Amino acid sequence: MRFRVDPLPRPGTYREVAVVVDVIRATTTAGVYLKEGARALVLAPSLEAARLLRAPGEVLAGEVGGLKPPGFDLGNSPREAKGVAGRVVVMATTNGTKAAHAARGAAHLLLGSLQNATATARLAAGLGEEVALVCAGKEGQVALDDLYAAGVIARGLLAQGFAPQGDMAHLALFLAENPPREVLLASEAARALKEVGLLADVEVSAQVDVHQVVPRF
Amino acid sequence: MRFRVDPLPRPGTYREVAVVVDVIRATTTAGVYLKEGARALVLAPSLEAARLLRAPGEVLAGEVGGLKPPGFDLGNSPREAKGVAGRVVVMATTNGTKAAHAARGAAHLLLGSLQNATATARLAAGLGEEVALVCAGKEGQVALDDLYAAGVIARGLLAQGFAPQGDMAHLALFLAENPPREVLLASEAARALKEVGLLADVEVSAQVDVHQVVPRF
Numbered sequence: 001m002r003f004r005v006d007p008l009p010r011p012g013t014y015r016e017v018a019v020v021v022d023v024i025r026a027t028t029t030a031g032v033y034l035k036e037g038a039r040a041l042v043l044a045p046s047l048e049a050a051r052l053l054r055a056p057g058e059v060l061a062g063e064v065g066g067l068k069p070p071g072f073d074l075g076n077s078p079r080e081a082k083g084v085a086g087r088v089v090v091m092a093t094t095n096g097t098k099a100a101h102a103a104r105g106a107a108h109l110l111l112g113s114l115q116n117a118t119a120t121a122r123l124a125a126g127l128g129e130e131v132a133l134v135c136a137g138k139e140g141q142v143a144l145d146d147l148y149a150a151g152v153i154a155r156g157l158l159a160q161g162f163a164p165q166g167d168m169a170h171l172a173l174f175l176a177e178n179p180p181r182e183v184l185l186a187s188e189a190a191r192a193l194k195e196v197g198l199l200a201d202v203e204v205s206a207q208v209d210v211h212q213v214v215p216r217f
Numbered sequence: 218m219r220f221r222v223d224p225l226p227r228p229g230t231y232r233e234v235a236v237v238v239d240v241i242r243a244t245t246t247a248g249v250y251l252k253e254g255a256r257a258l259v260l261a262p263s264l265e266a267a268r269l270l271r272a273p274g275e276v277l278a279g280e281v282g283g284l285k286p287p288g289f290d291l292g293n294s295p296r297e298a299k300g301v302a303g304r305v306v307v308m309a310t311t312n313g314t315k316a317a318h319a320a321r322g323a324a325h326l327l328l329g330s331l332q333n334a335t336a337t338a339r340l341a342a343g344l345g346e347e348v349a350l351v352c353a354g355k356e357g358q359v360a361l362d363d364l365y366a367a368g369v370i371a372r373g374l375l376a377q378g379f380a381p382q383g384d385m386a387h388l389a390l391f392l393a394e395n396p397p398r399e400v401l402l403a404s405e406a407a408r409a410l411k412e413v414g415l416l417a418d419v420e421v422s423a424q425v426d427v428h429q430v431v432p433r434f
Contacts (some may be wrong), residue, residue: 152429170403178394187384
């Protein structure tokens with residue numbers, strides 16, 4: 001029983017259990033939508049794709065530069081999940097969706113965040129012997145916030161008897177020794193949200209283990 | 218005044234001050250050679266190149282699988298610097314040399330380690346407004362030990378009034394909140410040295426601020 005951490009997705013290398021992490025904000029928000037009663041999530045690779053994929057009665061969620069695009073119902077904020085109960089949510093995300101597609105060869109694909117970190121670790125540990133924590137990153141760059149969240153989930157895997165494999169697994173674990181708010185606030189992702197007045201989304205994304213809902217594909 | 222941290226070398230992007238870090242063991246050992254009185258260091262990209270570059274009277278240092286190659290004087294161990302005083306040392310390294318060559322466009326090129334971390338930060342801060350900490354990595358893979366040492370040097374730069382730039386600079390700083398021995402021992406580099414009975418080299422490489430000699434090209 002062991003786990004690795006990929007600072008960026010490595011398409012085609014996932015077999016057993018893959019946990020995609022895009023903590024600011026896609027995988028955090030995905031968990032919130034399910035927790036608030038959404039029936040299912042569809043991850044679309046772009047705004048256009050989301051518009052095309054949305055069937056009548058489904059909720060359309062997405063963002064441009066952090067803000068809700070014209071004609072969308074929701075803006076991918078973890079603080080805003082009105083009207084999702086009982087409905088399918090089509091989420092337009094970029095990094096998170098790319099990472100999920102990269103990991104689709106895995107037998108089990110989960111979406112992890114800080115909000116559901118321990119629940120994610122527990123579920124992943126029950127699904128297989130080899131777990132990959134897949135950081136989405138931002139446009140091909142390694143993201144501090146994703147590596148940190150992977151480290152917090154990794155601590156949960158340690159507690160389940162899983163062993164870290166490789167330098168990046170250890171790196172994430174050492175990073176996770178720091179407090180969540182401080183680390184997330186230092187990230188470029190937080191800086192970008194701050195610029196559009198959405199710093200509160202970072203605060204919410206930094207909450208650890210506030211629910212047990214783990215999106216699963 | 219700011220600094221960035223490159224988890225792997227980015228050839229052609231270095232202008233002002235570049236600090237190459239290959240803490241297990243090339244840049245640690247390079248510092249020890251100078252501290253023990255070596256007149257100058259030559260970094261060769263391979264054992265063959267080192268043999269060709271060595272002039273009469275010069276010391277030949279290198280390693281294969283962590284061990285001293287046949288015909289070499291020294292094995293690139295920071296615990297072994299006999300006979301270097303007053304002489305030129307030709308060091309065959311792989312990752313450290315590649316990183317140094319990648320950074321040769323910089324106006325000032327230093328070799329940093331934990332042993333000379335604060336001295337490196339002080340010297341770098343005096344040489345320019347923009348400092349890049351360049352982790353050598355291991356065969357193209359990001360190395361935990363190098364990122365950690367970059368983080369410890371980064372703390373020195375913070376103390377000199379430099380600001381971290383980008384997620385990787387913050388990552389290295391957060392990583393550096395952990396104790397050196399624990400982090401270095403968790404690295405693949407340490408595991409490889411342990412396998413050939415050279416774990417003591419990791420202990421020596423984990424010593425922080427034990428001298429003030431900074432190799433400079």
